[in-house]
Amino acid sequence: MANSVVSDDYELSRVHTNDELGHEDDSRNPAEVEQTLPPADYGRGAYVALACCTAAQAPIWGYSVSFGIFQEYYSNPDHGIDASPGAIATVGSMQMGIMYLLMPVAFVILSKYPYLRRWCGPLGLALTVISLSASAFVSSIAGLIATQGALYSIGCGLLFSPISLYMDEWFVQRKSLAYGIMWSGKSSVGVAMPFLFSMLLRKFGLRATILSWAIASALLTLPTLFFLKPRIPLSTVSRARPLSFAFLRHASFWMMQFGVVVQSLGYLMPSTYVASYASAIGLSSVTGPILLAVFSTASVPGSLVHGMLGDRLSATKLVLLSSFGSALPVFLLWGLGRRLSTMVAFVILYGFFAGGFSSTWSSMTEEIKRDDRAAETSLVFGLLLGGRGLGYLISGPFSGSLLSIKDLLTEEPLGYATKYGPMILCTGITAILGAWAPLWKGARITGRATLTTCSSLFIAPSR
Template sequence: MMDIMCSQTESVSLRELSTSNSHVANAIQGDGDGGDESRTLAMTSDARQIEARRKRALILLGASISQLPIWGFSMSYGVFQEYYLNNWTLAGSRDATGIIGTTSNGVVYLSIPFLSALFTRRWARHRQTAAMAGALLAALSFALSSFSVHVWNLVATQGVLAALGSALVYSPTTLSLGEWFSSHAGRKNHRAVAYGVTLSCKNVVGSVMPFVVRALLENYGFRVAVRIWAAVALGTSLLSIFLIPTHPNVLASTSEEEEEGYRRRGIPWHFLHHRTFYVYAVAIVLQSAGYGIPQSYLPTYAREVTELSQTSATLLLTVFNVPGILASSLFGYLSDNRYFPLSATTVTAISALCSALAAFLLWGLTSQGSLALLLLFSITFGFFAGGYSATWGGVINELESEAARWNEAVDPGMLYGLLNGARGIGYVSGGLLSVPLLKAGSEVSIGGLGYSSTFGPLILFTGLSSVFGGWGILWRWIASVRRVW
């Protein structure tokens, strides 16, 4: 994912490895007097490898723990949303609470390109400091939100400030994670495994947290529950930050650059001249605009339209997130395997079209008491839409291949950051549009089915935005026809 420092880190590690191996080889080829030295060098090499594996295991543990404070609130926000609507005590419009969850996701994703650019090299030594500041900001924002008296207080503290704090934890720790797992003899597959594990942990968080939040709200009420969450987020954030130090090679490189007056190569922006990047960026914006809506409104929909219990409504969010654990690995595999590799446009189209069909045929046709149909929608949409971001590896590979054909440099880390930024734009846009769409639905509500309820416009928007998330395959087909003619 974050490959900005990959080449330098790998080259340094390869030089160290080759030097160590040459010492061992020379010692082994020596006379009998060199036997002790060869054994000592071999033992030292084994000890270093064991220590490196232990450190990587701790770093992976830290990255997995960090998924809880970063995503725990936004992935379970639907439970908060339902509680706010049913226990309203604030001034202002209740409908405005619908933008908090999507805004939180949007702010995190929109911040990634900027924070990645800052902490990749020049501010690399300040990563842990910035992450700790972010953890404090997020915890303080959640604590302040418990004193809210107006709905805009919630939007500002939970939707914006807490999300900025989470982004400050996310970006530095993720950069360091990528560097530690790209330095093992230059083998990038270890980095892929590391990111796969952390992404799976993110979905585990999304599966468990709705029930935890529900229990906190029912037993302690909103204000105490948010304060408890602030403490949990702070503690787990600090623990994960201490477990993920900045790679020493990065710190050494940064020190050398500072001594030399900081001469840094600029980021290559050639990809901005090519249409392919914009096709995928627009697709991500559109898909993300619809993806965040079920996360925010499913529990409320289950209670108001299908008249399900609170437990069933919470179960929907859990079922929505569980399939993402498998989907992320599957869609990443489809984009990058040696048996039947599929193009990025094909994989994104599979994800987009199947999730759109789930919205149109399952969510839109639910009625009172339709728990089975809503569960099927949560599983299907959660699987296909949840795996969409895992297709970005194939997208970046395609952009890299295009850059190679034009003999241009490309920075995969910056590409990934910009794709995350596009996802953030989609989240924020979907959240802002959901309020007028819900209002329009309340004016034309005529029946008990999903389409004819207050949520009808939201369901249609979710399905349509999902469809256009796979429009890249249509663009590719039109380009092929033009070449033929």
């Protein structure tokens, strides 16, 4: 791992040096070039980068992780949005879905042309603030889809892409832990934001709430753009770096990608609908924000623990832990109870295990690179992010169709008996299928062992 990163660092540094000095080649070996770079994993540069990347999660994710509050607000006919809950949920799923789908394209371009990274942050911030501000003045579902759903997610994606690439440069041996801390920053945002947005909506209304968040996003992002620096010097001319896509020929990548897509399909459903679900079963109006905050709170240690384990355990064990750990509370708590205590236990357990699923991607990337050492970590990571975006985009309209299967709530004391029953089943099943790669790998090993046993029993040895 360290040698491959040294080689990557050397190639980038050599391109940078050759561009500046006009040389065709650099006779220094990778170890000499590595000594000229700031230390990875430790030191002021790495810690500043980690702090900036973690702090930047607030403006990038603050609105989208709290969209369940706006889902309930927009679904109220008194607030002027004439649209079905499924159509409104599409806006929330697009906020994350398009941003994640943008990642593979952005990562390929920024890996091939590193000098473009310095422009992504300012451009993304401008697009984020403009689109979010414009959404405060729309009153139709089409306007919300265009501003909050499409343009806003593109702006956030442009903010997030260089951040992830810088994280990949600054952390090598402790990469999973670093990403776990970064993802926990995203989860931490969801602890306070549901309460804040709920309070602002009640006191000041939708327009003032959105405009205030647009201003806050700009103020939070500007310091990170100033202090966040790359570890590897960026080239000043447009020289393309060669990228290897040979890892796309290996089944290990596609099995993991399938698991990411399917897990993402159901992951957003609880956070998007938990406020509406709490209201539908007769819980007080403050219950929705509380449940969202508890979910985000549980995701913080979930991201950290899965990140720490990712530097020690294989991707197979880690993904199985996250997938089955999140599926069980869906089936046993959300599906079998409708009391507040049961819902609190559900969001704690589900938030911990499902919220830590993103922290397993570093381990997934390392396992994919065992099949193809030429694969770039950032490129593989970007494609996995794209898989999550695909699942998110499908999730919005799909969740709306699940709600239409059963029209009425019943008096049965089970979540399965409500109109959310199909959604509960779907969330649990997709959580299990998030472990598709380990399950597929285990099935192959079991199948081979079975064939070997059968051969030894029924085929006589040659003499």
